[in-house]
Amino acid sequence: xxxxMDYVSAATVKxxxxxxxxxxxxxxxxxxxxxxxxxRFAREKVPLGLRLWKGGKKxxxxxxxxxxxxxxxxxxxxxxxxxxxxxxxxxxxxxxxGGGAGTRLFPLTSRRAxxxxxVGGCYRLIDIPMSxxxxxGLNKIFILTQxxxxxxxxxxxxxxxxxxxxxxxxxxVEVLAATQTPGEAGMNWFQGTADAVRQFVxxxxxxxxxxxxxxxxxxxxxLYRMNYMDFVQTHVDKRADITVSCIPMDHSRASDYGLxxxxxxxxxxxxxxxxxxxxxxxxKGDTTILGLSYEDALKFPYIASMGVYVFKKDVLxxxxxxxxxQSHDFGSEIIPSAIAEHDVQNPMFQFYDPMTPxxxxxxxxxxxxxxxxQIKDSIISHGCFLHECxxxxxxxxxxxxxxxxxxxxxxxxxxxxxxxxxTEIASLLAEGNVPIGVGKNxxxxxxxxxxxxxIGKEVVIANTDGVSESDRxxxxxxxxxxxxxxxxxxxxxxxxxx
Numbered sequence: 001x002x003x004x005m006d007y008v009s010a011a012t013v014k015x016x017x018x019x020x021x022x023x024x025x026x027x028x029x030x031x032x033x034x035x036x037x038x039x040r041f042a043r044e045k046v047p048l049g050l051r052l053w054k055g056g057k058k059x060x061x062x063x064x065x066x067x068x069x070x071x072x073x074x075x076x077x078x079x080x081x082x083x084x085x086x087x088x089x090x091x092x093x094x095x096x097x098g099g100g101a102g103t104r105l106f107p108l109t110s111r112r113a114x115x116x117x118x119v120g121g122c123y124r125l126i127d128i129p130m131s132x133x134x135x136x137g138l139n140k141i142f143i144l145t146q147x148x149x150x151x152x153x154x155x156x157x158x159x160x161x162x163x164x165x166x167x168x169x170x171x172x173v174e175v176l177a178a179t180q181t182p183g184e185a186g187m188n189w190f191q192g193t194a195d196a197v198r199q200f201v202x203x204x205x206x207x208x209x210x211x212x213x214x215x216x217x218x219x220x221x222x223l224y225r226m227n228y229m230d231f232v233q234t235h236v237d238k239r240a241d242i243t244v245s246c247i248p249m250d251h252s253r254a255s256d257y258g259l260x261x262x263x264x265x266x267x268x269x270x271x272x273x274x275x276x277x278x279x280x281x282x283x284k285g286d287t288t289i290l291g292l293s294y295e296d297a298l299k300f301p302y303i304a305s306m307g308v309y310v311f312k313k314d315v316l317x318x319x320x321x322x323x324x325x326q327s328h329d330f331g332s333e334i335i336p337s338a339i340a341e342h343d344v345q346n347p348m349f350q351f352y353d354p355m356t357p358x359x360x361x362x363x364x365x366x367x368x369x370x371x372x373x374q375i376k377d378s379i380i381s382h383g384c385f386l387h388e389c390x391x392x393x394x395x396x397x398x399x400x401x402x403x404x405x406x407x408x409x410x411x412x413x414x415x416x417x418x419x420x421x422x423t424e425i426a427s428l429l430a431e432g433n434v435p436i437g438v439g440k441n442x443x444x445x446x447x448x449x450x451x452x453x454x455i456g457k458e459v460v461i462a463n464t465d466g467v468s469e470s471d472r473x474x475x476x477x478x479x480x481x482x483x484x485x486x487x488x489x490x491x492x493x494x495x496x497x498x
Contacts, residue, residue, distance in 0.1 A: 139171025
């Protein structure tokens with residue numbers, strides 16, 4: 001049987017010739033094939049003595065790592081990068097920022113950090129960047145926490161550890177909690193994203209982490225799919241000091257993001273954090289440079305930062321410790337200031353990839369039981385009981401109970417942390433109390449129901465008066481932007497109308 005190495009002599013590459021960057025390919029030309037998805041994990045690297053050329057000019061001599069394979073008996077050789085350096089996940093660490101008070105998600109953040117907010121029925125927001133790290137091969141992960149971090153720390157300990165849950169081999173998941181240290185500066189809590197990293201700069205200077213060359217900085221409360229190693233490879237290929245991930249943005253949401261302008265080479269020339277009014281208009285640009293059509297570029301005239309950064313480690317430490325020691329935030333201070341002095345790049349990504357699953361804590365719950373119910377355009381999570389109810393365009397979280405006659409529409413129900421037995425439920429009902437779940441003939445629309453909520457029978461939650469904002473914590477709910485939010489552990493009594 002011939003091995004991959006047997007094909008080396010069959011592939012002749014002229015010394016000094018131009019070698020273009022490789023593209024991942026699949027067997028038989030099918031998108032999503034084995035080679036397309038697993039190339040970076042199952043490749044044989046063959047060093048070829050090539051002299052590299054870039055843009056028609058002579059570059060540095062070095063090695064090009066290539067992937068050899070055969071299709072229909074024909075040997076093919078794919079160079080992995082024209083710059084001779086393949087990004088290695090072993091030299092990359094990720095920092096996930098736990099966030100601040102989370103006022104925009106209040107009251108869901110009244111007792112938990114933003115990354116701990118449940119999402120998608122059985123996940124928490126922190127599972128998204130954590131899963132992206134795992135799927136990208138990154139296993140050196142630091143998580144910076146400060147505000148309401150108890151439930152976040154518990155979830156991380158249960159899910160991402162060495163004893164059970166996700167096993168990281170020689171990697172680690174380390175929580176760096178805000179703490180006070182000696183000295184005047186050490187008496188302060190985190191003052192912003194950059195300050196949070198600055199207070200733990202000494203961790204990255206530890207000899208144990210001397211192999212780390214690049215640091216990926218992520219937010220713990222974003223929803224997206226991304227291969228961070230593709231991101232890092234772009235960073236390495238362009239020899240950038242800092243790389244910022246971006247997406248095109250329309251006018252309605254542009255002022256909520258850090259916006260940038262870039263030149264034709266992808267260099268960031270201007271950065272403005274959440275601009276308003278005239279400053280917002282000045283940040284409009286030609287987004288066809290990102291690959292958009294002319295029509296789409298008119299709809300999305302802004303380039304928005306995703307809050308995902310890659311830094312060379314030495315550049316990051318220099319910026320935080322020496323160059324800008326009083327700057328507290330990456331988006332509003334560090335990045336805009338660094339543009340004038342460092343090579344700050346800006347790639348564009350597509351985030352949808354069905355081959356990269358999201359991970360979360362294994363709960364070993366039974367399958368959901370559905371009896372004589374109608375479910376349309378909805379997600380029903382594990383361990384639920386649905387009896388003669390109707391669910392439309394909604395998410396029903398773990399361990400939820402919906403009694404006969406319940407109607408749920410445009411609603412996110414986070415579920416429960418524990419079960420109540422049939423005996424306990426019957427006892428509560430006999431005493432006139434409300435068990436966890438939603439009682440008979442209750443109608444709920446345009447609502448978020450936090451965990452362990454007890455909603456009685458014949459309840460109507462619809463906000464028919466169109467109230468935009470209301471604070472009713474003693475009654476167990478808030479209204480935010482017209483959406484009713486039922487608080488965690490709240491009780492909504494039988495016959496209540498909201």
